[in-house]
Amino acid sequence: MITTRILPSALLDVRSPQRLLERNAMVYRRSWMVIFSGFFEPLFYLLSIRIGLSALVGDIEVGGKLIPYDEFVAPGLMAAAAMNGAVLESTMNVFHKWRQAKLYDSILATPMSAGDIAIGEIGFAVIRGLMYSTAFIFTMLALGMVKSAWIVMSVVACALIGFAFASIGMAWTTYMRSWADFEYVPAVTLPLFLFSATFYPLSSYGSWSWVVQLSPLYHGVVLVRASNLGEWSPSLVVHAGVLVGLSVVGMAVTASRIKTLLLK
Amino acid sequence: MPPPLITARSLVKRFGDLVAVDGIDVDVQPGEAFGFLGPNGAGKTSTMRMIGCVSPVSSGRLEIFGLDPAHEGRAIRSRIGVVPQLDQLDQELTVMENLVIYARYFDIPRAVAQSRAVELLDFVQLADRADDKVDPLSGGQKRRVSIARSLISEPELLLLDEPTTGLDPQARHLLWDRLHQLKERGATLVLTTHYMDEAEQLCDRLVVMDGGRIVAEGSPRALITEYATREVLEMRFGRGRNEERVDDVLGVGERVEVLPDRLLVYVADGESALAELHARSVIPESALVRRSSLEDVFLRLTGRTLVD
Numbered sequence: 001m002i003t004t005r006i007l008p009s010a011l012l013d014v015r016s017p018q019r020l021l022e023r024n025a026m027v028y029r030r031s032w033m034v035i036f037s038g039f040f041e042p043l044f045y046l047l048s049i050r051i052g053l054s055a056l057v058g059d060i061e062v063g064g065k066l067i068p069y070d071e072f073v074a075p076g077l078m079a080a081a082a083m084n085g086a087v088l089e090s091t092m093n094v095f096h097k098w099r100q101a102k103l104y105d106s107i108l109a110t111p112m113s114a115g116d117i118a119i120g121e122i123g124f125a126v127i128r129g130l131m132y133s134t135a136f137i138f139t140m141l142a143l144g145m146v147k148s149a150w151i152v153m154s155v156v157a158c159a160l161i162g163f164a165f166a167s168i169g170m171a172w173t174t175y176m177r178s179w180a181d182f183e184y185v186p187a188v189t190l191p192l193f194l195f196s197a198t199f200y201p202l203s204s205y206g207s208w209s210w211v212v213q214l215s216p217l218y219h220g221v222v223l224v225r226a227s228n229l230g231e232w233s234p235s236l237v238v239h240a241g242v243l244v245g246l247s248v249v250g251m252a253v254t255a256s257r258i259k260t261l262l263l264k
Numbered sequence: 265m266p267p268p269l270i271t272a273r274s275l276v277k278r279f280g281d282l283v284a285v286d287g288i289d290v291d292v293q294p295g296e297a298f299g300f301l302g303p304n305g306a307g308k309t310s311t312m313r314m315i316g317c318v319s320p321v322s323s324g325r326l327e328i329f330g331l332d333p334a335h336e337g338r339a340i341r342s343r344i345g346v347v348p349q350l351d352q353l354d355q356e357l358t359v360m361e362n363l364v365i366y367a368r369y370f371d372i373p374r375a376v377a378q379s380r381a382v383e384l385l386d387f388v389q390l391a392d393r394a395d396d397k398v399d400p401l402s403g404g405q406k407r408r409v410s411i412a413r414s415l416i417s418e419p420e421l422l423l424l425d426e427p428t429t430g431l432d433p434q435a436r437h438l439l440w441d442r443l444h445q446l447k448e449r450g451a452t453l454v455l456t457t458h459y460m461d462e463a464e465q466l467c468d469r470l471v472v473m474d475g476g477r478i479v480a481e482g483s484p485r486a487l488i489t490e491y492a493t494r495e496v497l498e499m500r501f502g503r504g505r506n507e508e509r510v511d512d513v514l515g516v517g518e519r520v521e522v523l524p525d526r527l528l529v530y531v532a533d534g535e536s537a538l539a540e541l542h543a544r545s546v547i548p549e550s551a552l553v554r555r556s557s558l559e560d561v562f563l564r565l566t567g568r569t570l571v572d
């Protein structure tokens with residue numbers, strides 16, 4: 001089979017990844033305020049942009065249509081929220097569970113597999129990112145920034161963003177040796193946040209726009225923006241494909257790293 | 265005889281150039297309490313990890329329940345309970361939650377997990393700590409939680425890696441008592457230890473490991489009979505002077521071992537050996553007679569003491 005040749009065996013042996021979601025839900029049940037407090041972030045962001053920047057910047061052209069600046073930025077922020085939630089969970093929190101708490105060692109002694117852990121933890125990081133993205137949708141609704149009922153599709157787009165970043169984030173974390181290595185995480189996510197056509201359209205980058213297209217977040221932003229406007233084009237499949245591809249690579253690397261590092 | 269639960273033939277574990285387990289043969293029968301006895305670095309944990317299907321076999325053959333760990337690890341792990349050398353409890357959860365989520369990793373329904381957890385916490389005498397986090401518990405209590413957790417899937421085989429290392433005597437005795445109860449219920453126990461008294465207390469049969477190899481095998485009694493005498497006369501002549509007194513004590517027993525701080529004379533009747541030495545005017549600073557133990561077996565086999 002082709003799949004067995006491309007994907008490592010560790011990723012093909014997945015049966016109960018949802019147990020990790022269950023375990024993490026047990027933990028967060030007691031500290032739900034941590035997550036809840038994140039819900040105010042979108043409100044503050046969107047309000048400040050609406051009040052200040054929108055008036056200064058004026059309207060922005062997207063696909064031949066003029067839209068107010070705050071409605072342009074909101075999907076970008078929503079996409080970034082999906083990224084940040086997923087990265088936070090899949091890097092720092094995973095590192096703690098892996099290295100300090102030895103959680104995965106104890107789970108691997110049960111019928112759970114390396115693939116179960118990889119998919120379960122990545123899935124949980126996606127869900128965490130999605131909670132913040134969903135908070136954005138409701139805030140946008142409340143502020144009248146939602147352009148189309150297709151906004152529900154932005155949840156799918158944010159899930160793809162979450163999967164891509166959680167998978168790459170967790171794969172990267174398996175290579176980290178100490179907390180000091182986490183300095184590099186914001187060094188990557190901050191530029192992505194700023195330069196993924198989040199705050200201004202791709203055309204503003206002129207002849208440098210190809211660099212922007214290297215950013216995984218850019219592809220997510222395009223998808224979320226399209227969802228909000230309800231404007232679909234075939235090229236979106238390519239953007240989604242980039243995110244799916246990164247997810248598969250990240251998951252495969254994560255699963256086989258767990259196998260080689262913990263099952264030795 | 266029923267087929268063995270564990271069969272190992274020429275089992276080897278390598279880490280790079282280091283050979284941690286150097287070709288061991290083992291059979292563990294259902295209902296048996298089997299021990300790996302050996303000093304630090306003997307290869308006990310490496311062996312247990314291979315049996316627990318969390319460490320691939322380097323070479324040789326290993327079967328658990330007649331299954332191959334390389335291909336049926338998940339199936340094997342679903343039928344065993346593991347108490348690792350270092351407690352790996354979930355620090356972010358309570359004692360009760362630790363047991364319940366562990367059961368969930370075995371796909372046990374939540375309601376069943378809950379009721380088993382209540383029973384098991386009762387069994388390890390920690391019912392009153394059910395809703396506490398793990399961290400404030402003492403070493404012995406954590407160990408008991410680990411044992412309760414390993415039993416939640418009603419395993420056919422229980423692996424215990426140094427179950428009482430680092431515990432105070434009282435905590436050890438409580439643990440031994442619980443393990444005895446499990447034995448009486450017919451559980452199959454495989455444990456490692458570097459404590460002789462623990463091996464003598466708990467094991468029906470054991471292998472003595474040293475440097476990755478098995479140097480002796482048998483029941484604690486049989487090993488003592490084979491490799492030691494009934495009694496041991498321990499004498500101290502003062503630091504540094506033990507060695508030079510060997511010639512004086514030769515002949516009163518079957519064998520003499522010289523340790524830095526004392527001489528051990530292996531003899532069936534320690535008191536009469538001591539009387540004979542007194543008659544020869546060989547007077548140690550202090551002397552005691554004790555029954556010989558697996559410690560003496562280990563000394564005989566390897567020339568070294570187990571715990572230094």
Ligand SMILES: Nc1ncnc2c1ncn2[C@@H]1O[C@H](COP(=O)(O)OP(=O)(O)O)[C@@H](O)[C@H]1O
Pocket residue numbers: 264279282283284302303304305306307308309310311
């Ligand atoms: N993961 C590992 N990597 C390299 N060497 C190891 C590893 N685990 C154990 N060893 C080595 O293998 C030998 C046997 O160790 P171990 O099985 O832990 O012995 P024991 O449990 O009897 O103390 C030791 O020399 C130890 O340093």
Ligand SMILES: [Mg+2]
Pocket residue numbers: 308309310349425426
């Ligand atoms: Mg060990």
